[in-house]
Structure formats: C-alpha cells, structure tokens
Amino acid sequence: MTGLPLLTILIAIPLIAGFIALFLSPSGARWVAxxxxxxxxxxxxxxxxxxxxxxxxxxxxxxxxxxxNFSWALGIDGIALVLLNLTTFLMPICIGASxxxxxxxxxxxxxxxxxxEALMLGVFAAQDLxxxxxxxxxxxxxxxxxxxxxxGVERIKASYKFFLYTLLGSVxxxxxxxxxxxxxxxxxxxxxxxxxxxxxxxxWLFLAFLASFAVKLPMWxxxxxxxxxxxxxxTAGSVILAGILLKLGGYGFIRFSLPMFPQGxxxxxxxxxxxxxxxxxxxxxxxxxxxxxxxxxxxxxxAHMAFVTFGLxxxxxxxxxxxxxxxxxxxxxxxxxFLVVGVxxxxxxxxxxxxxxxxxxxxxxxxxxxxxxxxxxxxxxxTSGFVGEFLSLMGxxxxxxxxxxxxxxxxxxxxxxxLWLYWRICxxxxxxxxxxxxxxLSAREWWLLAPIALAVFWMGLYPESFIRPIRNDVxxxxxxxxxxxxxxxxxxxxxxxxxxxxxxxxx
Amino acid sequence: xGRFAPLLPELILSIxxxxxxxxxxxxxxRASGIVNWLCVLLLLAATAALVGPPSHAGPVFDGLxxxxxxxxxxxxxxYPSAAVAIIAAHGWFERGTEHASEYGxxxxxxxxxxxxxxxxxxxxxxxxxxxxxxxxxxxxxxxRRTDERSAEAGLKYFVxxxxxxxxxxxGISLLYGFxxxxxxxxxxxxxxxxxxxxxxxxxxxxxxxxxAFKASVVPFHMWTPDVYEGAPTxxxxxxxxxxxxxxxxxxxxxxxxxxxxxxxxxxxIVIFAALASIFLGAIAAWGQTNIKRLLAYSSINNVxxxxxxxxxxxxxxxxxxxxxxxxxxxxxxxxxxxVLWMRDANGEPVEEIASLSGLSQTxxxxxxxxxxxxxxxxxxxxxxxxxxxxxxxxxxVQEGYVALAVAAILGTVIGAYYYLxxxxxxxxxxxxxxxxxxxxxxxxLLILVAAIAVSPLGYLLIGPLGRLADRAAGSLF
Numbered sequence: 001m002t003g004l005p006l007l008t009i010l011i012a013i014p015l016i017a018g019f020i021a022l023f024l025s026p027s028g029a030r031w032v033a034x035x036x037x038x039x040x041x042x043x044x045x046x047x048x049x050x051x052x053x054x055x056x057x058x059x060x061x062x063x064x065x066x067x068x069n070f071s072w073a074l075g076i077d078g079i080a081l082v083l084l085n086l087t088t089f090l091m092p093i094c095i096g097a098s099x100x101x102x103x104x105x106x107x108x109x110x111x112x113x114x115x116x117e118a119l120m121l122g123v124f125a126a127q128d129l130x131x132x133x134x135x136x137x138x139x140x141x142x143x144x145x146x147x148x149x150x151x152g153v154e155r156i157k158a159s160y161k162f163f164l165y166t167l168l169g170s171v172x173x174x175x176x177x178x179x180x181x182x183x184x185x186x187x188x189x190x191x192x193x194x195x196x197x198x199x200x201x202x203x204w205l206f207l208a209f210l211a212s213f214a215v216k217l218p219m220w221x222x223x224x225x226x227x228x229x230x231x232x233x234x235t236a237g238s239v240i241l242a243g244i245l246l247k248l249g250g251y252g253f254i255r256f257s258l259p260m261f262p263q264g265x266x267x268x269x270x271x272x273x274x275x276x277x278x279x280x281x282x283x284x285x286x287x288x289x290x291x292x293x294x295x296x297x298x299x300x301x302x303a304h305m306a307f308v309t310f311g312l313x314x315x316x317x318x319x320x321x322x323x324x325x326x327x328x329x330x331x332x333x334x335x336x337x338f339l340v341v342g343v344x345x346x347x348x349x350x351x352x353x354x355x356x357x358x359x360x361x362x363x364x365x366x367x368x369x370x371x372x373x374x375x376x377x378x379x380x381x382x383t384s385g386f387v388g389e390f391l392s393l394m395g396x397x398x399x400x401x402x403x404x405x406x407x408x409x410x411x412x413x414x415x416x417x418x419l420w421l422y423w424r425i426c427x428x429x430x431x432x433x434x435x436x437x438x439x440x441l442s443a444r445e446w447w448l449l450a451p452i453a454l455a456v457f458w459m460g461l462y463p464e465s466f467i468r469p470i471r472n473d474v475x476x477x478x479x480x481x482x483x484x485x486x487x488x489x490x491x492x493x494x495x496x497x498x499x500x501x502x503x504x505x506x507x
Numbered sequence: 508x509g510r511f512a513p514l515l516p517e518l519i520l521s522i523x524x525x526x527x528x529x530x531x532x533x534x535x536x537r538a539s540g541i542v543n544w545l546c547v548l549l550l551l552a553a554t555a556a557l558v559g560p561p562s563h564a565g566p567v568f569d570g571l572x573x574x575x576x577x578x579x580x581x582x583x584x585x586y587p588s589a590a591v592a593i594i595a596a597h598g599w600f601e602r603g604t605e606h607a608s609e610y611g612x613x614x615x616x617x618x619x620x621x622x623x624x625x626x627x628x629x630x631x632x633x634x635x636x637x638x639x640x641x642x643x644x645x646x647x648x649x650x651r652r653t654d655e656r657s658a659e660a661g662l663k664y665f666v667x668x669x670x671x672x673x674x675x676x677x678g679i680s681l682l683y684g685f686x687x688x689x690x691x692x693x694x695x696x697x698x699x700x701x702x703x704x705x706x707x708x709x710x711x712x713x714x715x716x717x718x719a720f721k722a723s724v725v726p727f728h729m730w731t732p733d734v735y736e737g738a739p740t741x742x743x744x745x746x747x748x749x750x751x752x753x754x755x756x757x758x759x760x761x762x763x764x765x766x767x768x769x770x771x772x773x774x775x776i777v778i779f780a781a782l783a784s785i786f787l788g789a790i791a792a793w794g795q796t797n798i799k800r801l802l803a804y805s806s807i808n809n810v811x812x813x814x815x816x817x818x819x820x821x822x823x824x825x826x827x828x829x830x831x832x833x834x835x836x837x838x839x840x841x842x843x844x845x846v847l848w849m850r851d852a853n854g855e856p857v858e859e860i861a862s863l864s865g866l867s868q869t870x871x872x873x874x875x876x877x878x879x880x881x882x883x884x885x886x887x888x889x890x891x892x893x894x895x896x897x898x899x900x901x902x903x904v905q906e907g908y909v910a911l912a913v914a915a916i917l918g919t920v921i922g923a924y925y926y927l928x929x930x931x932x933x934x935x936x937x938x939x940x941x942x943x944x945x946x947x948x949x950x951x952l953l954i955l956v957a958a959i960a961v962s963p964l965g966y967l968l969i970g971p972l973g974r975l976a977d978r979a980a981g982s983l984f
Contacts, residue, residue, distance in 0.1 A: 066966060066967070066969055066970060067969040067970040067973050067974075070969065105868070108867075108871075119889070130897065133888060134888040134889045134893065134963075135888075135889070137887060137888040137889075137893075138887075138888050138889035140887065141882060141887060144927070144930075145934060148931060148934065148935045149934055149935055155935070156931060156935055159931070159935070160924075160927065160931075163923070163927060164920060164923065164924060164927075167887070167919075167920050167923055168917075168920045171916045171917065171919060171920055172913070172916075174897070174900070174916060175900070175904070175909065175912055175913050175916055178897075178900055178901050178904040178912065179904055179909065181901070182901065182904050182905050
C-alpha cells in the first residue's frame with residue numbers, strides 16, 4: 001500500500017473545501033464544492049482499485065492515538081469500501097442538483113454539504129468506537145441545517161423531528177458503547193467484532209444499538225420522521241438522506257449488531273422479521289395513497305429498507321450480500337428518484353402528483369430516465385433493484401418462508417405504487433397547461449441522472465463487481481453467526497445443477 | 508517566608524486586591540479601566556504562581572487547607588475565568604453612574620474566597636472561603652444599584668444565600684459536635700468507625716444542602732434564574748463560571764476525602780440532586796424567552812452532569828468532574844460573552860431570545876460562535892462538549908450505575924431541544940434588526956479562542972487535559 005494516509009485525505013478534502021467555500025462568492029463556492037467532491041470521487045475510486053478483495057480484512061489502516069483508548073483510527077473493509085464509494089459518487093451529483101435550485105446563502109449551503117460528506121465518510125472509515133459515534137452523531141448538525149435553512153414550508157418542524165428522533169435513538173447506543181468499552185477494555189471496532197460478550201448482556205446491547213439503527217434505517221414504527229424530513233428537505237438534501245444517511249442504519253447492523261452480538265441478534269430474529277414484514281406491506285400501502293411525490297418515494301424507502309433487515313437477519317450469505325446490494329441500489333435509485341422529482345419541482349414548484357401528466361409528450365428524455373429508475377425501484381431484472389431484492393428474499397426464504405411471503409407481497413405492492421406514479425406523471429393527457437409547457441432535461445440534468453442510470457445497469461447486469469469486495473467480509477460475519485443461526489423452515493435441497501459456490505454456503 | 512510559599516497565589520490576590528481597593532477609592536473615575544486591567548493582571552499572576560509549591564505542598568496551617576494539585580487545577584480554571592469576567596465588563600459599567608473600578612477588586616476578593624474553597628480541608632476554612640466568595644458576590648449582583656432588577660437580584664441572592672449559610676453552619680456544628688473535629692481527615696476517621704449516627708447523617712445532609720445552594724443544584728436552585736437575569740451580564744458571566752467550579756470542587760473534596768467512608772450515605776443524595784438538576788434544568792428552560800434565564804437553567808443542567816461524575820466517586824469519577832467543569836467553564840463563558848454582544852442600535856443590552864432572529868445573516872461570525880457553544884453545551888458530537896459528558900457517563904457505567912447513566916443521557920436529549928431552539932432562531936428565522944457593533948477586540952478574541960477550544964479541534968486537548976485531571980484527582984486518593 002502507499003504510505004499516504006489516504007482515508008484521512010479523503011475526509012480532509014471536503015472539510016478544507018467547505019471552510020474555503022464559506023469565504024467565497026456563490027459561484028466560487030459552487031465550483032469549489034464541485035471540484036472537491038469530484039476529487040474525493042477520484043480518490044475513492046482509486047481506493048477501490050487499490051483494494052485487494054483477497055487481502056487483509058482491514059486495509060488502508062491508520063492509527064493516531066489521542067488519549068487513552070481513544071484514537072484517530074481509520075481503516076476500511078470491503079463493506080465500508082463500497083459504501084464510501086456510494087457516498088463520493090452521490091456527492092458531486094448533489095452539488096450539481098443544487099447548482100441552480102439553491103439561491104440563498106449558497107456559500108453556507110456548500111460548506112454544510114461538504115461538512116456532511118466528511119462526516120459520512122468518517123462514519124464508514126472509523127475503526128474506533130467513539131470516533132464512529134462522533135461522526136455518526138455529528139451528521140445530525142449539518143442535516144439539521146440543510147433541512148431547516150433551505151427546506152420547504154414546514155421545514156422547522158421537520159428539522160426538529162429529524163434531530164430529536166435520531167438523537168434519542170443514538171444516545172441509547174452510546175450507553176451500550178460505554179458498557180462495551182468498560183467490559184472489553186478496548187475501543188477498537190475490529191477487536192470488538194471478535195469479542196464475545198456474555199449472552200445476557202448481548203440482549204441489552206442489541207436492543208440499545210437497535211434503538212439507534214432502527215431510527216436511522218428507518219424501521220417501522222420509528223420511521224415517521226422520514227417522510228417529514230424528505231418532503232421538507234431540498235432535493236439534494238433528500239438525495240443525501242435517502243442515499244447515504246439511511247445506509248448508516250444498515251451499515252450499523254452489519255458492522256456492530258451481527259458480528260458483535262451474534263446471540264443477541266439471533267434472539268431477536270422473529271422481532272426483526274415481524275417488523276420488516278409489517279414495514280414492507282404497511283408502508284407500501286401508505287405509499288400507494290400519497291399525493292405528494294416526495295412522500296411517496298419516502299415511504300417506498302422505508303419499504304425497501306425492510307429488505308435490508310430481512311436479508312441481514314436471514315443470517316446467510318445470500319441474505320447479507322443481498323442486503324448490501326439493496327442498500328447500494330436503493331442509494332442510487334431513490335437518490336435518482338428524488339432528483340427526478342426535483343427536476344419537475346424546479347419547473348413548477350409543486351410536488352402534487354395531480355398537477356402533472358403526459359410528460360412523455362413534452363419531456364421524452366425525462367420520461368425515459370424516469371422509466372429506468374422506476375423499473376429499478378420495482379426490481380426489474382437487469383437493474384440493480386432486482387439483484388438485491390432477489391438475493392435478499394432468497395436468503396429470507398431459507399430462514400423463514402413467512403418472511404419471504406411478506407417480502408414478495410411488498411415487491412408486488414412496490415410495482416403497484418411505482419408504476420401508478422409513473423403512469424400518472426408521464427402518460428395520459430397533461431392535466432395543467434403549465435405541465436404541458438415544461439421543457440425537457442437540460443444538459444446539466446442529463447449529467448446528473450445519466451451516471452446514476454449507468455451505475456444502476458452495471459449493478460444489475462454485472463453485480464459481481466460490487467459483491468467481490470464484500471464477499472470475504474460477509475464470510476467473516478457468517479463465521480461469527482455460525483453457532484447461533486437457527487434452522488430455517490424451508491428445508492432446501494439443492495439439485496445437482498446448483499452453482500458450486502452456493503452449494504458450499506447453504507448449510 | 509518558605510512557610511508562605513504554598514499560599515503565594517492567595518497572597519498575591521489578597522495584598523494586590525487590597526492595594527487596588529485603596530487605589531480604586533482615590534483614583535479618578537476615568538482611571539477605572541486601568542484598575543480593572545491591573546486586577547486582570549493580578550489574577551493572571553496568581554495563575555502563574557500556581558506552578559511550584561502551591562500545587563504539591565500538602566497540608567498547610569495544621570491542615571486547615573491543603574495545597575495540592577486538585578486545588579491548583581481548580582484555581583487554574585477559576586482565576587482565568589474570573590479574569591475574563593473582568594474583561595467582559597470593559598466598557599459596561601462606564602455607561603451608568605456606578606463606580607466601575609471596584610468591580611475588578613470585588614472579583615479578585617471573590618477569587619481569593621474560591622481559592623480557599625477548593626483547597627479547604629477543614630470545615631472552618633470551607634466556611635470562611637465560601638463566605639468570602641459569597642459576600643463579594645452579593646455586592647456584585649447588585650452592582651448596578653440604580654437598576655431595580657440588579658438591586659432585586661442582589662437582595663434575593665443575599666437573603667437566600669444567608670439562609671443557605673445558616674443551614675451549612677448548622678450542619679458543620681452537628682458534624683463537629685458528633686465527631687469533635689473539623690478536620691477532613693478527622694471526619695473521615697470518625698465516619699470510618701462504623702455506621703454513622705443519626706446526628707452525623709443530619710450534619711452531612713445539611714452541609715451538602717448548603718453547598719448545593721452555592722452550586723445551584725436542584726432543589727436549591729430557585730435563586731439562580733432570577734439572580735442571573737437581574738445581575739449585570741458581566742456579573743452573570745462570573746456567577747455562571749468560577750463560583751460554580753469552586754462549589755462543585757469543594758463538594759467533591761468534601762465527599763471524597765471527609766465523607767469517603769460514608770459514600771453510601773451521600774451517594775444517593777448526589778444521584779438525586781444530579782438527576783433532578785439535569786431534568787429540571789432541561790425542562791424548565793423550554794419556555795424561557797430571556798437568554799440569561801435560559802443559560803441559568805443550562806448551567807443547572809450542566810452541573811447536574813458533573814454530579815453524575817461525583818456520584819461515581821473514585822479517581823475516575825473525580826477526574827471526570829474536573830474535566831467536565833473545565834470544558835463547562837469555557838463553553839459558558841463563551842456563551843455569555845456572546846450574550847454580552849447582543850446590543851440594540853443604541854448600544855443598550857438586549858436579552859430577548861427573539862432578538863437573535865436571523866443572526867446568521869446579519870452577523871455570521873457571532874452566530875457561528877454562539878451555535879458552537881449551544882451545540883457544545885448540548886453535548887452533541889463532534890463538538891467538544893460531548894467528551895466530558897462521555898467521561899462522566901463512562902465513570903458512572905464503570906461503577907455499575909448504568910441506570911443513572913441512561914437517565915442522565917435521556918436528559919441530554921430533552922435539553923438538546925432548547926439549545927436547538929436558539930440555533931433555530933439564529934439560522935432558520937428571518938433577520939431581526941441587526942445588533943450594534945461592539946468594539947471590544949479582546950472580548951472578540953476571547954470568543955474566538957473559546958469557540959475554537961470547544962470545536963472539534965478541542966479533541967486535541969483530550970490527552971494533556973485528561974492526564975492533568977487524572978493526576979489532580981489522584982491527589983485526593
């Protein structure tokens with residue numbers, strides 16, 4: 001590996017750029033933000049190239065002791081690597097999406113966004129428990145400001161709700177972290193991932209972490225902050241929220257709950273499955289009746305995140321890999337869908353579905369891309385959504401057939417609300433003259449959406465690129481879970497034709 | 508002379524303060540600035556004098572006071588923050604008819620009292636230090652005597668303070684009556700002889716109640732919002748910082764050294780007081796419209812968190828208390844300096860939270876600093892205010908008080924609401940009429956330094972500050 005502290009540089013670039021942006025003119029701040037996020041994208045892509053999937057578990061490790069146990073310890077495994085890249089990939093797109101639509105206090109806006117990026121990257125790269133917490137919680141402040149300052153009409157209520165809800169969840173996790181550090185005498189996440197806490201304590205630790213991650217993910221019934229936050233946030237804020245912040249919950253489960261508290265996790269599988277099952281059906285039904293486009297997509301996010309929890313708590317390779325792909329895919333697709341909504345919101349300044357209609361006539365390019373993302377969200381084979389949801393459900397089926405039934409019902413409902421949304425917006429006759437007069441995508445908007453569409457197809461057609469880095473890490477988690485995994489109710493028998501790789505893994 | 512070397516900081520302050528008092532009496536009014544700056548110098552000199560014998564001399568005057576690192580640590584926080592309180596008043600009292608020059612002198616005398624408080628290892632020294640500090644404080648609270656609110660604050664503080672002193676003295680007399688000694692080590696020996704008698708327990712409760720008043724801990728906090736609101740803002744800056752440290756540290760030393768063997772007896776009191784302070788401080792602040800009242804509740808809330816560390820007892824808990832109070836002082840002083848800069852177009856001070864509206868657009872720097880202090884007081888990472896909270900919670904968990912830590916941490920969420928409200932007013936609301944510019948470069952510099960110290964850059968201090976706090980706490984055990 002190279003001697004440079006690449007991860008620190010990755011985090012420092014947006015921080016420094018954000019500070020500089022504060023003192024620039026609006027257009028200067030925009031360019032600085034764009035350049036910094038592109039630099040970060042290039043650097044993280046470089047990390048991907050350097051990353052050796054068959055090498056050590058933790059790569060690019062850096063450690064600088066600060067005091068006692070607490071240290072500036074960074075390092076990534078494959079799981080963190082792909083999520084880092086998701087973050088850096090979405091960030092320049094967010095900056096681009098805010099290029100014209102944000103007009104007031106631009107330098108501050110860009111600074112806050114860059115701060116946000118630095119903190120999110122820090123979450124994925126942190127190897128110290130408290131460092132993780134600092135980054136994890138720190139993300140609240142910039143998001144609070146993004147929603148509160150640049151948000152819609154009811155932004156203040158939404159920003160409070162977002163902040164206090166997530167803070168309440170996280171402080172319980174903090175207590176659990178304190179207990180872990182006191183018991184295990186270390187703050188190192190890699191060490192803790194191999195530490196065996198007493199089973200009785202694991203129950204409580206799992207619940208405390210669940211309080212935090214369930215709110216972040218979000219799981220039913222603690223998802224109610226999400227629709228408000230999404231609807232009120234500016235477009236780019238929604239993209240970040242859906243694309244990255246929600247992933248923190250799933251990442252937390254993978255990084256902490258499963259490997260650190262395997263017994264605790266196993267105990268709560270029924271609970272997780274029931275909550276996921278309710279989420280996927282209930283929120284899909286709620287999404288069906290929304291009149292506000294952003295709200296609809298927000299509820300669909302909750303439903304998609306249920307596939308993550310389904311897959312993770314299936315505790316087998318297909319489930320966990322599927323959950324990871326769902327997270328990546330959802331980050332891209334829901335981010336793109338919020339951008340798609342943002343495109344027409346910028347033109348008519350309303351998110352009412354009833355105002356639009358027939359956009360395929362006057363905005364063919366827009367309709368095409370919208371179609372791609374709708375299909376990806378529905379899970380059409382060939383798009384990223386299919387790979388993730390299929391794997392996740394396959395894993396779930398091995399653990400619980402009832403869970404799989406609920407999950408597949410969710411897919412059907414998902415197709416209903418997404419296709420109906422698409423139909424109402426793009427097909428038929430334009431319902432208002434303003435909608436009929438809208439112009440098609442500008443070059444800037446093409447540049448924002450086309451890369452995401454490409455990534456969606458890439459992930460859908462050749463998911464191996466994204467599974468290869470995480471394969472060994474998932475294997476390590478599975479070894480931690482081996483002793484506690486309950487037997488499923490599906491009694492699978494694999495035929496001769498099954499893939500050799502799957503043969504080994506289905507136990 | 509060598510005998511007095513450990514007392515050098517107090518000597519500097521006492522002698523210097525007396526000279527300044529005479530100078531203030533005879534100096535012309537316009538010389539008040541010089542007198543105050545000299546008082547600042549005295550406090551800084553006293554801080555510098557802490558290096559050497561005052562931090563490791565041990566018991567002095569037959570154990571009346573003990574000059575150890577714990578005492579010096581406390582003074583090293585209190586003296587500079589008292590100096591800042593003098594700087595904060597620069598140009599403040601000159602607007603009215605008051606004699607501005609005595610202000611610095613009174614703070615110096617209060618600082619002497621505080622210095623004695625943190626070093627006291629005898630009930631008598633404890634009381635003398637406390638009263639010296641209190642008497643100066645009563646006068647300071649009513650310093651703007653032409654202002655009704657200030658006079659009211661002084662009177663209220665005095666009447667309630669006198670009551671608390673009475674309670675404290677009664678407790679001291681009970682402790683003395685049942686043990687025959689006022690010395691902390693003697694008390695510890697008496698408590699170690701078996702289960703404390705009813706009289707001793709009463710004495711302990713009364714003494715703690717008296718100290719709780721001084722530290723404005725629930726249920727003895729009632730004076731705090733009124734006095735903080737009524738007293739001139741520089742005085743409030745002082746009240747909220749140094750005397751709190753003195754009272755908390757004094758309580759810590761008393762509990763750990765003198766009452767150490769009776770830990771089970773006082774721990775439940777401290778736990779109750781801590782939780783009551785956290786929750787009352789958090790909830791009562793919700794409806795406040797006056798920034799000084801709000802910060803008063805914030806200080807009640809924060810002292811509650813420090814007490815969580817005290818409830819954990821032991822070296823780690825004590826160290827957490829020291830760390831907490833250090834960071835608390837920086838955050839509070841910074842916040843009050845920002846309040847000091849809230850002036851309307853005529854340069855008159857404003858205290859309404861509503862007047863902060865849209866400050867981020869009219870005065871981005873001031874708003875950013877204020878927001879940093881608010882988030883830090885709320886204990887939201889990545890700001891530095893998070894770390895001391897983490898330390899006290901760690902100490903509590905380590906001692907097995909998980910429920911206490913959980914309750915306290917839920918208090919932070921409730922408290923976060925009103926800190927967030929201030930940030931909301933500054934960043935999310937439409938701009939109100941802008942404040943007048945305050946031309947006080949030194950105060951501006953202090954705000955900047957405080958803001959940087961509690962920003963994420965503060966984490967660089969964890970190492971040195973933590974080690975120092977550990978060593979200071981170790982000197983008690």
